[in-house]
Amino acid sequence: MEATRLVIILIMGALAFAARALPQIFFLGRTFPPAWDRFLRYLSYAFICSIVSTTLFMSGGRFESDAVPHRAVALIATIVVARRTKSAVTGMIIGAALVSLLSWIY
Amino acid sequence: MILAPRFRQGMKAAIPIWIAFVPSSIAWGIAAQAHGLRFDEIVLMSAWVYSGPAQFAVLEPLATGKSSLQVLIAGTLMNLRFVPMSAALAPYFAGVRRLKLLLSCHFVSASSFIVPYIQFQKERESGSKTDEKKPREGEHNVYFFLGVGVTSFFIWVVGSGVGYGVALGVPRRFDEALKFILPGYFAGLLVIEMRGWTMRLICLASLLVAVPAATLSPEWGWITVAALIAVVGWGMEQWKQLAS
Numbered sequence: 001m002e003a004t005r006l007v008i009i010l011i012m013g014a015l016a017f018a019a020r021a022l023p024q025i026f027f028l029g030r031t032f033p034p035a036w037d038r039f040l041r042y043l044s045y046a047f048i049c050s051i052v053s054t055t056l057f058m059s060g061g062r063f064e065s066d067a068v069p070h071r072a073v074a075l076i077a078t079i080v081v082a083r084r085t086k087s088a089v090t091g092m093i094i095g096a097a098l099v100s101l102l103s104w105i106y
Numbered sequence: 107m108i109l110a111p112r113f114r115q116g117m118k119a120a121i122p123i124w125i126a127f128v129p130s131s132i133a134w135g136i137a138a139q140a141h142g143l144r145f146d147e148i149v150l151m152s153a154w155v156y157s158g159p160a161q162f163a164v165l166e167p168l169a170t171g172k173s174s175l176q177v178l179i180a181g182t183l184m185n186l187r188f189v190p191m192s193a194a195l196a197p198y199f200a201g202v203r204r205l206k207l208l209l210s211c212h213f214v215s216a217s218s219f220i221v222p223y224i225q226f227q228k229e230r231e232s233g234s235k236t237d238e239k240k241p242r243e244g245e246h247n248v249y250f251f252l253g254v255g256v257t258s259f260f261i262w263v264v265g266s267g268v269g270y271g272v273a274l275g276v277p278r279r280f281d282e283a284l285k286f287i288l289p290g291y292f293a294g295l296l297v298i299e300m301r302g303w304t305m306r307l308i309c310l311a312s313l314l315v316a317v318p319a320a321t322l323s324p325e326w327g328w329i330t331v332a333a334l335i336a337v338v339g340w341g342m343e344q345w346k347q348l349a350s
Contacts, residue, residue, distance in 0.1 A: 008168065008174050009151050009155065011178055012151075012154075012182070013155045013156075015182045015185060016188065017211075019186055021192070021211045022192075023193035023196055024192055024208070024211045027193050027196035027197060028204075035344060038340065039337075040197075041305075042339055043336040045296065045305060045336075046309070046311075046312040046332035046333070046336040047190065049308075049312035050315075052293050052296075053316035053317055054317060054320045055289045056286070058320055062321075063317055070282075071282075074286055075289070075293060078290045082297050091290065095293075095294075096287055096290055100283040103282040
């Protein structure tokens with residue numbers, strides 16, 4: 001293994017570990033006031049939605065405009081099915097089947 | 107201990123993550139091999155850094171021999187997103203021994219954050235309705251988290267190694283379904299737990315604005331905008347409560 005690359009990988013991993021571990025050390029088991037608790041929840045949900053959006057509609061930092069219509073339809077179907085059936089897996093299966101079908105048709 | 111029911115419950119919840127990790131980890135292995143990384147470097151990076159976006163982000167600067175500092179900055183910028191994720195999980199791990207916690211937090215990734223976080227929220231809400239206090243709740247939560255995190259990690263590392271030697275020949279229509287699995291699962295989890303108009307508006311705004319923001323700044327755009335939307339939504343709710 002090339003020494004420079006090995007050092008880079010080791011430092012990069014150590015920095016990633018610090019980003020994961022430090023909040024655990026500082027906030028472990030803390031009960032936040034209700035307002036802060038709600039803020040953390042909103043922040044997490046906003047992150048999750050952003051991850052959903054960027055994972056679904058972007059690839060390699062580029063907006064995949066061609067795929068937007070059928071992926072958006074599949075996402076809406078997933079949301080409706082998951083909400084009605086109270087099952088995220090059912091929603092995901094319906095959405096994945098629909099996106100396959102739509103990409104095959106168009 | 108590893109077969110604790112709570113760990114198994116986490117494993118079960120992680121199945122959609124495994125399915126999504128298989129093609130993406132293999133794709134990373136293939137890309138890394140194509141950029142000149144060796145098998146041991148690929149596996150080491152997957153196991154020690156364990157961050158898909160950061161691993162993809164540093165491939166090009168690593169391959170083209172850019173300065174170490176530049177590679178590290180690119181990787182670290184991508185990994186800073188673990189800070190709020192880890193902070194949001196921390197309150198649920200009360201009472202867990204520090205060493206166990208430090209070892210566990212290596213498995214924090216976007217996917218292994220979302221599934222346990224939503225599960226803990228659901229359990230805390232149902233617990234507060236019945237006034238039920240679970241003994242050693244932090245331990246229970248950590249085992250659920252490990253059930254999701256360790257197994258997903260294992261799939262990621264093995265997949266990266268497999269990708270080194272295997273070309274991915276999945277037809278495009280299956281490719282689409284595989285790409286959809288993870289965001290579809292997260293959206294499903296989220297929509298079941300969503301309550302109140304503030305949360306709905308925050309989610310909708312984040313969903314709509316993330317892509318333009320990420321187009322402007324791939325590393326920071328979506329995370330900055332998500333944080334801003336959460337601050338604005340929360341601020342408006344606080345203001346409304348004070349006014350009423």
